[in-house]
Amino acid sequence: MKTFRIKTLCLSGSAVAALSIGILALPTTGMAQTTPEPDTVVDEIVVTGSRIQRRDADSVGPLLTLTAEDIRNSGAISVGDLLQRLPSAGVSLNSNGTQGTSYGASSINLRYLGGAEGSGNRVLVLVDGHRWVDGVGQRGFRDFVDLNTVPLGMIEGIEVLKDGASAIYGADAIAGVVNVQTIRDFDGVRLSARTGITSEGDGQQYSATANLGRRFENSSVILSASYAREDAILTSDRERTTLSLVPLTAPGTSPRGLFILPGLSNNAYFGTATGFAASATPVTALALGGYGAGNLADNSFRTAVLPDDFYNTQAQGIYSAGPSERYGVYGRFRTQLSDNISFHLEGLYNRRQSNQLFSPVLLDIGGTAGTIRGYSLANNHPFNPFGTANGVPVANALTFAATQAWRVRKVLTDVGNRDNIQDVETYRIAAGAEGTFNAVGREWSWDVFGSWSKNEIHSSALNGVNYENLFRGLGNPANCLASAGCVPINLFAPMTAEMASYIRFTTREYNSTELFDLTYNITGDLFELPAGPLSVAAGYEYRQNKATDRPDVYANSTPVLLSNLYTTTTAQTRVPTVGEYALHEGYLELAIPVLADMPLAHRLDVSLAARYSNYDTVGDATTIKAGVGWRPVEDLLVRGTYSQGFRAPSILELFQGGREVSIQAIDPCNGGAAARPTLPGCAGIPSSYNQANFNLNGLIPGVTSGNLNLEPETADTFSAGFALQPGAVPGLTLTADWYDIKINDAIASQAAAQILGLCAARAGAFCDLVRRDPATGAVSRLTQGSQNLSEIRTSGIDATLRYEFTTDIGRFAAVLDTSYLEEFTTVSPDPTGGPDILDERAGKGDRARSTYPHWKGQSSLRWSDGPWMALWRGRYIGESTDIVNTVKDDKTDAIFYQDLEGSYSFDRHDATVTIGVSNLFDEQPPASYANAPINYDIYTYDARGRSAYIRVGLQF
Numbered sequence: 001m002k003t004f005r006i007k008t009l010c011l012s013g014s015a016v017a018a019l020s021i022g023i024l025a026l027p028t029t030g031m032a033q034t035t036p037e038p039d040t041v042v043d044e045i046v047v048t049g050s051r052i053q054r055r056d057a058d059s060v061g062p063l064l065t066l067t068a069e070d071i072r073n074s075g076a077i078s079v080g081d082l083l084q085r086l087p088s089a090g091v092s093l094n095s096n097g098t099q100g101t102s103y104g105a106s107s108i109n110l111r112y113l114g115g116a117e118g119s120g121n122r123v124l125v126l127v128d129g130h131r132w133v134d135g136v137g138q139r140g141f142r143d144f145v146d147l148n149t150v151p152l153g154m155i156e157g158i159e160v161l162k163d164g165a166s167a168i169y170g171a172d173a174i175a176g177v178v179n180v181q182t183i184r185d186f187d188g189v190r191l192s193a194r195t196g197i198t199s200e201g202d203g204q205q206y207s208a209t210a211n212l213g214r215r216f217e218n219s220s221v222i223l224s225a226s227y228a229r230e231d232a233i234l235t236s237d238r239e240r241t242t243l244s245l246v247p248l249t250a251p252g253t254s255p256r257g258l259f260i261l262p263g264l265s266n267n268a269y270f271g272t273a274t275g276f277a278a279s280a281t282p283v284t285a286l287a288l289g290g291y292g293a294g295n296l297a298d299n300s301f302r303t304a305v306l307p308d309d310f311y312n313t314q315a316q317g318i319y320s321a322g323p324s325e326r327y328g329v330y331g332r333f334r335t336q337l338s339d340n341i342s343f344h345l346e347g348l349y350n351r352r353q354s355n356q357l358f359s360p361v362l363l364d365i366g367g368t369a370g371t372i373r374g375y376s377l378a379n380n381h382p383f384n385p386f387g388t389a390n391g392v393p394v395a396n397a398l399t400f401a402a403t404q405a406w407r408v409r410k411v412l413t414d415v416g417n418r419d420n421i422q423d424v425e426t427y428r429i430a431a432g433a434e435g436t437f438n439a440v441g442r443e444w445s446w447d448v449f450g451s452w453s454k455n456e457i458h459s460s461a462l463n464g465v466n467y468e469n470l471f472r473g474l475g476n477p478a479n480c481l482a483s484a485g486c487v488p489i490n491l492f493a494p495m496t497a498e499m500a501s502y503i504r505f506t507t508r509e510y511n512s513t514e515l516f517d518l519t520y521n522i523t524g525d526l527f528e529l530p531a532g533p534l535s536v537a538a539g540y541e542y543r544q545n546k547a548t549d550r551p552d553v554y555a556n557s558t559p560v561l562l563s564n565l566y567t568t569t570t571a572q573t574r575v576p577t578v579g580e581y582a583l584h585e586g587y588l589e590l591a592i593p594v595l596a597d598m599p600l601a602h603r604l605d606v607s608l609a610a611r612y613s614n615y616d617t618v619g620d621a622t623t624i625k626a627g628v629g630w631r632p633v634e635d636l637l638v639r640g641t642y643s644q645g646f647r648a649p650s651i652l653e654l655f656q657g658g659r660e661v662s663i664q665a666i667d668p669c670n671g672g673a674a675a676r677p678t679l680p681g682c683a684g685i686p687s688s689y690n691q692a693n694f695n696l697n698g699l700i701p702g703v704t705s706g707n708l709n710l711e712p713e714t715a716d717t718f719s720a721g722f723a724l725q726p727g728a729v730p731g732l733t734l735t736a737d738w739y740d741i742k743i744n745d746a747i748a749s750q751a752a753a754q755i756l757g758l759c760a761a762r763a764g765a766f767c768d769l770v771r772r773d774p775a776t777g778a779v780s781r782l783t784q785g786s787q788n789l790s791e792i793r794t795s796g797i798d799a800t801l802r803y804e805f806t807t808d809i810g811r812f813a814a815v816l817d818t819s820y821l822e823e824f825t826t827v828s829p830d831p832t833g834g835p836d837i838l839d840e841r842a843g844k845g846d847r848a849r850s851t852y853p854h855w856k857g858q859s860s861l862r863w864s865d866g867p868w869m870a871l872w873r874g875r876y877i878g879e880s881t882d883i884v885n886t887v888k889d890d891k892t893d894a895i896f897y898q899d900l901e902g903s904y905s906f907d908r909h910d911a912t913v914t915i916g917v918s919n920l921f922d923e924q925p926p927a928s929y930a931n932a933p934i935n936y937d938i939y940t941y942d943a944r945g946r947s948a949y950i951r952v953g954l955q956f
Contacts, residue, residue: 064159065157068157073871075918077205077228078152079150080148083158086110087798087818088110089108090112091112091940093107094106100849103138103354103422104148104354104424105135110178111739112852113175113794117751118849123173123177124177126178127179128179131543132149133513139572141511141548141577149424152226153226154330155180159179161178162176163643163717163719164625167589167609168587168625174717186222187213188213189956191955192208192209193951194207194951199945199947199948200233200237200238203233208226208227211225221331222330223331224329229326231323234317234318240925245885245928247887248306251284251310253363257284257491259284260277260405260406261406262405279688280688286300287300288493291493292385322357327350329348329350332344338435343433349428350426359417360412360416361465362409363412364409364695367406369407372467373402376399376475382490383489420459420460420462421459421461423459425456430449431449432449434448444522444524446520446521448519450519451516452514452516456511458508460507460508461507464506464570467570472486473486473487473503474491515546517542519539523535523536531594536590546580551576555571556575572660573659573660574657575657575705581616584613585611587612588610592605592607601631603630609624617649617654627639627640636725637723637724640718644717645713646712647712647715653706653707654706654708654710655706658705659703662701664700664848668757668760669681669682669689669756673685679760680763681760681762681763683763700752701782702784703782704783707786710788711745712745713743718740719739719740720738721738731803733802734802735799735800738796739797739798743791746791747787748826749784749786750769750784752782753847754839756770765831789826789827789828791826792827797822799819800818818855819855820855821854824840824841849931851892854880855876855894856876856877869901869902872898873901876895877940879891880892882929883929895925895941899917902914902915903915909955911952912953914952915949916950918946918949
């Protein structure tokens, strides 16, 4: 008879006692159930989600477990791609689009409770029960785990606890816990390779893993290597993303330029009409060529009009899904030091290289007009079409001074597409020991673990513009000649390679995060109660987090040429950041069997847990958790939990220096006061204001920063539900759970759309965070900052139906997994002192990258017979609202993705060949006006469309 150890995920104690194996609500495959062989005795169960080791399978109940087979059969090539399909997952960072803030990173945001769009900072990500280092990013470090730093080959399974667990694991576990389990010891070699491509012939995917295991007499070694690559998809290659849903109401920026040039209107020398090149009637070049000499210069320009001068930036080589390449190695050595003590050492290196391609810089400069002001163009500049160098007499030559409202807007195709590049490296070294000892007549288990890990990124932003060099190149020709390397710049015709090179700028930045973690745990049984042993677990943890952000020195320096030139380059500026914090924590957990084998009490169990945390930044706190699991009969489990959550402000939230951001949001004052007469905050904005014509194709310029005065946030989580596994219908399981979470003093920034909406609707103090250009009405700066909002409230229901059965034609496994979001409300204080402002998001999608459908679900049907397997998967995302607009209706439609997969397993080397099709019916993401110009929520849907893949695996 053999013994073995099972690791599984469950809620604390017996709050979900005997939830039943059937709640393995796998989102990507039919259910994979591991059943002990008849001659096998379950010696010990180590609970992830509880620290207590248990000795009977009925005392625990897995909530969600993804096995290695489930991961292989999912069609996913990353951990994030897999987890983000869960019905309980909200908007999460992924590789989609160039309009977001992921920059190649991936997150998991359970219950939509991330502190910012796509963030996962209220979800605790563990690897083998231990913390993982925070991520890094293109524009500063992160305060959540980047799932792309975990190589896929090292993963044996993933467990998801959708319940608060601060009392068990500490801060960050308000929304739940994701625990990644690494590969177990084995003998042999396991190889797997996969490749796929979309039906459009793009977005190729390649992945491979190679795992080597060897057991020796008293030790073992594991080596794992992983590789994954995803190629790009262009916005121009998908109907949904080819053209922004927001229509232009006035000519926009193009490579031919859009010019406002005082002095040309009604100019007798050039023969121009009244209003020619004026602010109300800007002109554009007739072609990308040169311009006429002397008084013929104006003949090369005409008043810009629609539709003749329409220009689509979405078709300019922009990535809808950015390319990414990842490779990683993982190793573990384990040895038995004595009969009851073992030691292990592990190491990891992972590297990700990714990039995002954007349209070329949308230049917007001028004297007292434009986004970047203070420029001038002398009448003797060599590339002034209306100057002396072009044959215009001195008496008629025009100067465009820094004190005049002249303006040039132009797509700088000569400089090239902007390209953001990330090179991310992850290092981790860990060691631990575990063992047993006898005390007070009972056996106790202990473990000690320590790790150091680091994430660092070297990032580049190519093909930006150096505003100071542009200033020199447009300024006084004599000054340019006197400045080393200066090249006069031509904004009225195509640039030479020398000109483009002179003003081209590459931003180079670095940031990193570090984690040092030391834990000690002990668990055992104190004594016997009539219903079973009273079990206890206790432990201590010391943790230190560090982060450093070093932005580009020149891009963040103060301009020296002119005070009006408030930024040196097109790069968004930010203040360098260095921060760290440390904490000590201790916890105690009890599992108390109250009743067993009695009428209406087949089992009644209570679990209790408490944790004390002491931070060197915000002080100390104690959290508790309590759960009850009651089985009136063996087939039915009724359960409930109450837990307190605690999350201290992160390094990012505390110490982040002021940082410029570009925000995707629809300005409710677009079109000016005349178009928005019922919105008092739009008063005074001219009707000529068209958001799309300002600040990089309509993006809102903003600034965000940390806040040293933040207080910790706390949470109260209630859950109640049942699990039914009728003995009369073997293989059938039905579970349903209600949850209610309230976060007090929630740390967050108000969404840009919320700030703009409140300003427009209420004006006054609500517009303190919105600065506008008084002449044009365009938003020049929107201020966001971390603050303790009053509270966040969310509630809903999760339900899973699973049925496995065997027939004459094979075995079937069916799953239906659903989630209903009943409420998601943010409560913010009214700056005027009035009642709190309630922002209900459940069922809405009228903000960029913030879709909160009431209903989400997944289903699957799996058939297997001998070496054959076939699988159907379905994923449903319900409808939500959209911004009221004149282009489409005011809702975002529901969508149902469907996948097919089939495989055959050979006897030789356990070889398996799998062929699959994802998104069988080529569903494109539902159109969303709020998410223009890419037109869909990139953190909820994807635009890949139909894709096919083949996977081969073998072992020997």
